[in-house]
Amino acid sequence: MKKERLIKEINSGIERIMAEGADFCDARYYTEDSSETLTLYDGNLESNETTFESGLGVRVLYKGAWGFAASSREVAPAVTFKNAFSNAKTASRLVTVPLKMDLNPPVRGKYFSPVVEDPLNIPLEAKLAFLEDLDKKLQGTHIEHRIIEINLQRMHNFYWNSEGSFIERKLINCFAGSTVMALDSDGKMQMRSKVLHTPGHGTRGWEMVTKPELWSGRAEGIKEELARLLEAPELDFGKRSVILLPGQGMLQVHETIGHPLELDRILGYELSYAGGSFVRLESIGQLRYGSEKLNVSAYGSIANSPGSFGFDDEGTPERDYLLIDKGILVNCLTSRAMISEVNQVAGRQVFDQSGGASRSTAFYRAPIDRMTNVSILPGNDGNLDRIISATEDGLVLDNPKSWSIGSNREHFHFSCEIAWEVKDGRITRVLKNPTYQGHTLEFYANLNAVGDSSTWVVEQVPNCGKGEPNQLMEIGHGVPVLRFENVITGERV
């Protein structure tokens, strides 16, 4: 279908639905949602995949209930509008607190990710040559397996709503990682990896993937660290300090700050799948989430991140605001309907505006409250060396191997690839199979050192899972080096 005709049909669809009594209606049309995945496993190209998605998603609010419909068939815009409206009408039969979209002025704008070289326009041969070169660098006599994976994304979509908003976005994401593996002295597999991060600034096209300092330049480093893991003793169970490098700190902030602060979780809309949150509405402005060293922002005006997207999927411009200020919870990750419900239930204005965190992974999924860039702000405790030198008994931990979190995010258990033991201010040896666990508020209360801006990088998350139907979302986390004391580490015998 011609683009002009489609736009006309979408606009008339919105008008028709509103004329028939809907409270709000929006539509997202993706002309393109493409990605390319290349995986070299022991030098064999196991994935050489291009995907292309295109279609229309329509959301209708009717008498306080959402209906949504999507179709990949271009001939079907009118049917998609009809189905969404019909779904909303049925949903409205069971409503206790009617959802509302307080009237907003129309938003018109464009957002294009900052890019020099569109990664999907780079010839495949050039991309493979880059990966093959990196694969050679990962080879070594002690290396049993090598895995390199890149995932390159380009999305072009248009947004309309019944308030007159119209937004065009072109988003580019580049994700990459490399892993080396080998058997340790007990015959068990160990791994060490490096994932592409961003400095937070600059552009995020193919040029980012090829910058050695962001990823590929760590090939020798991860091989050497793996060699040390192979001979390393196992971490013993016990309480000690842990120093999280950004590769691990990003998981910590993601699971125990980001997810608990999603307002739909706090309100109980995720109970049947992802779980709830220990945070309550009355916690906002009151709850001591962590020590005074803990400052956390949403979005953070980070130019180069998968969590930077200009406008969310209900047309709200991305906002820069604090979630936690000197350890006190001050805000949440919010969308328009969720803040309206909170204000309605509380009988006062708990939130004055949406946090611009309503996001959808594809045209065929309805937006839900998601993380943007949830970042721990740099502190003033110096660089990694200085933090280590001020640590009596601890571990430096990097890169997640597993994560398991309580259903209200009140407790967690993480395992990591590697630990460096710290005794009396010095790294003494490498330890294998590190794990640590804790209870969220107690853990952050024990945050006693936050690295300066020299330690801060933006780690990329390509696959945050949430929602039903399930959605994978791209997120960024700016994280400095962090130290926590009195942490349970290792496994009980």
Next chain:
Amino acid sequence: MLDQKIPDTIIKVRDSAAKKGVKALFRMHREKSHLIRIGNNSVSLNTSEDLTRLDVEVIDGRREGSCTLLGDLEGPGIIENALQVAVTKAAVATPKVYEPIERVIENEIEEENQFDQAIEELDSGLKVDTYSAIMKSVGEDYNYSGSWSSGSTEIFLSGTANDKFAWRIGTDQQFNSVLKHPEEKWELADFQSGWQVGDVTAEATVEKYLDLIEVFKKPGIRVEPGRYTVLFGAQALAEILQMLIWTGLHGRHHEEKIGWMSEKKAGDTILSDKITIIDDPANLHTFSFGFDLNGLSRHTFPFIEEGVLKNLFYDLDTAGKYGKKPTPHSGSLSAVMRAGEGLTNPFEAARNMGRVLYIPALHYINIPNMSKGLFTGSSRFSAILLEDGEAAGPIFSTRITDTFQNVFSNVEILSRANLSANVSNTYGRRMPEAFAVPSYMISNEVKITDSAESFQ
């Protein structure tokens, strides 16, 4: 059902490709999905999607390339374009050191034995009525959540290796309901699964809730770390089983010594002799697929029999790389864990066992150490401390961190009843998956490593 135009076009493009010597598999996937979500006693989302995907996978000597389209496949030249993208990618791909295995449709097959048109067209009003009935019957003072996914999945496979095609259409539904006490914060849940109308009922959920609510009026109990006898419910068992299969029985993990069974070989005893796990696509507690997504015909396939390792499963890449025969396990597995001889009522089964933790479902299972078979996850819904089979009270969120070997070697009792446990997710495309598992399993010496006062 799919408009015949798309399969016809696929066959035309396939024939043309075969004439040019192109080796390709075409996999069409159409879903008509519907999901209703409940939150705070309201419908929070009522959604339907009509999506058609096409995967084209091409082998060019030792090179491979693939293309997936989700869009309007009826447009002119769309399917041919997808083939060309895959052909072009394969032409410049890095060659593998091994010969890729061509995808061959083994048998011509058409399946619709698990298709109920009434599910494909299910009125979402019926779902609203079901949740409303649960709320009215159990009490509207509680906070209710849930989701109910239903729909149809249609798969059409055709490849250049021969003229055969494989086609299946089936329906499935996955229901869950959560009841939360608004002040005390404890949560009960119920899970139901099936493929036809009538498989999900409000009555089944109401009965379970009413049985448990009295227990949850007792104060919450915090379980201290240590070794406990644990009674796993069907949903918890299915979730652990899914992880056990992936980490222990995947040929890749075995060949490359990544998994916890990598030092074992067929014939070795690895778990309790009470444990038999097979893939049985004929089992009606599972979603029955007669072929896998690469066109291999599926049949009964034993993984573990009476604790003894029988077979591993191999994907095409692993089979090609290690000179093995690929097994028909791409897509939805029909894992069946054989039932035992235990009484049907789990509380009666635990009557003379002293202190037992009843954990019907686990939240967020993950694998801290795959080589060692170490998994972790925490209790959530409906978890209870039993004293000689009597409910002493609900337990707070309690973390298990233990090995598959320990939990499945120290099995005391397996229920004599098998249930269907739905383990599907809705990331990406619809692909229903359900396991047949005993309604409970009691294991001794299970390691509890943490707990939190989660009811506050």
